[in-house]
Amino acid sequence: DIQMTQSPSTLSASVGDRVTITCRASQSIGPWLAWYQQKPGKAPKLLIYKVSSLENGVPSRFSGSGSGTEFTLAISSLQPDDFATYYCQQYTSFTFGGGTKVDI
């Protein structure tokens, strides 16, 4: 099975900061990577699919990049609503990364 490793596991940041989260796959997954945001007690929300395509309604401060085995989610200017946990998911065998909590 393909393993997905996210880093860091926790990220402390301030409003207005640029933050990046990395997701590494144990083998190449092509373009089949998605990113989700989850807030406490809520279902995950799809942010980005196929590495860099922004889901409808998601603010443009979110962006995704990468290829092969290394991928990045970037938030250009962190907003109060962005404090949450973020997960990557590879879509060849569906596994999720371990998550990155972004807190103040």
Place this chain on the structure above:
Amino acid sequence: EVQLVESGGGLVKPGGSLRLSCAASGFTFSTYSMNWVRQAPGKGLEWVASINSGSYYIYYADSVKGRFTISRDNAKDSLYLQMNSLRVDDTAVYYCARDHSVAAAGYDYWGQGTLVTVSS
């Protein structure tokens, strides 16, 4: 409006069984692949199972293979997860999620989740 509503969670003893349901509305259910994802208390997301629109492609995580069965009834716009031989580590919130309308692009709609607690 797309809605996914899970039901059937609850408290069950180790070794017991439970059947989860997910009622779909607001879209043509029969044309979408569907999925179950779970989240243990305080832990990350874990993919559980997937089923394509016609029920001929079905996949399971190794952790549930042989114990869980995913199925669907397109006439009733419903997704199911039959869980047998439940273990304490199956305790989690179980979400149903719809495949994105773009192929292989993640899950674009999720239900609110239903809690399954396995405990003696």
